[in-house]
Amino acid sequence: MLPGCPLEVIGVVHTARTTPATTPVQAALNRAEQGTVEIFEAFAQGLSGLEGFDYVWLLTWMPLASGSQEMPAMIQVPFLLRPQGRTMGVFATRGPQRVNPLGLSLVNLLEVSGRTPRAGSPD
Amino acid sequence: MLPGCPLEVIGVVHTARTTPATTPVQAALNRAEQGTVEIFEAFAQGLSGLEGFDYVWLLTWMPLASGSQEMPAMIQVPFLLRPQGRTMGVFATRGPQRVNPLGLSLVNLLEVSGRTPRAGSPD
Numbered sequence: 387m388l389p390g391c392p393l394e395v396i397g398v399v400h401t402a403r404t405t406p407a408t409t410p411v412q413a414a415l416n417r418a419e420q421g422t423v424e425i426f427e428a429f430a431q432g433l434s435g436l437e438g439f440d441y442v443w444l445l446t447w448m449p450l451a452s453g454s455q456e457m458p459a460m461i462q463v464p465f466l467l468r469p470q471g472r473t474m475g476v477f478a479t480r481g482p483q484r485v486n487p488l489g490l491s492l493v494n495l496l497e498v499s500g501r502t503p504r505a506g507s508p509d
Numbered sequence: 510m511l512p513g514c515p516l517e518v519i520g521v522v523h524t525a526r527t528t529p530a531t532t533p534v535q536a537a538l539n540r541a542e543q544g545t546v547e548i549f550e551a552f553a554q555g556l557s558g559l560e561g562f563d564y565v566w567l568l569t570w571m572p573l574a575s576g577s578q579e580m581p582a583m584i585q586v587p588f589l590l591r592p593q594g595r596t597m598g599v600f601a602t603r604g605p606q607r608v609n610p611l612g613l614s615l616v617n618l619l620e621v622s623g624r625t626p627r628a629g630s631p632d
Contacts, residue, residue: 391516391570394608429608431583434598443613445568447514460554475557485517485552490566490613
């Protein structure tokens with residue numbers, strides 16, 4: 387039996403985007419937009435020195451993007467392959483309907499103010 | 510109150526490395542080594558089409574690397590800054606003692622055989 391993986395939430399991403407339907411599908415289509423990351427007080431000291439870096443990896447939990455299904459289809463038609471109707475396994479796509487609704491984003495760090503890093507090009 | 514993040518384990522990474530003490534600290538120091546990823550049967554179909562890619566992102570759960578502490582120090586001395594004794598916040602380091610023992614590895618995909626992708630340069 388495998389042990390569980392108790393993921394600890396360290397903060398919240400704030401952007402102007404609140405619904406998947408009106409959110410651009412890729413950061414590349416949306417370079418001018420910015421967001422902030424609010425790191426909870428218990429972890430605030432962990433930001434020390436981050437201001438010296440230009441880029442930060444954000445791992446995010448995005449259940450809204452994943453839709454309401456308990457488990458997504460293992461075989462999907464990726465957004466950009468819809469014209470051809472071509473199918474791919476979920477692990478060969480970047481689609482939002484994933485087994486784990488994890489987002490992986492490399493963002494441009496603009497400033498760190500208190501416990502709130504501000505970042506450009508959020509996904 | 511924030512909802513929990515119930516991470517679903519999709520498989521197990523197999524390498525010759527079983528203890529942190531004898532594992533190289535960076536993939537760059539260890540390019541010739543290979544490993545396999547065993548994807549559980551329930552998710553095997555999700556690998557379809559993956560063989561067409563050269564690189565794969567692996568998100569791994571590595572509690573052994575994190576040590577026995579419940580919560581790591583927010584301020585640490587990174588491995589490569591030990592000579593200077595310089596401190597950094599945990600989120601400004603790549604050190605293994607993290608709030609969440611998550612590994613993020615870009616690996617070179619060598620082949621997909623059944624439900625077992627084989628990859629080079631594992632971290």
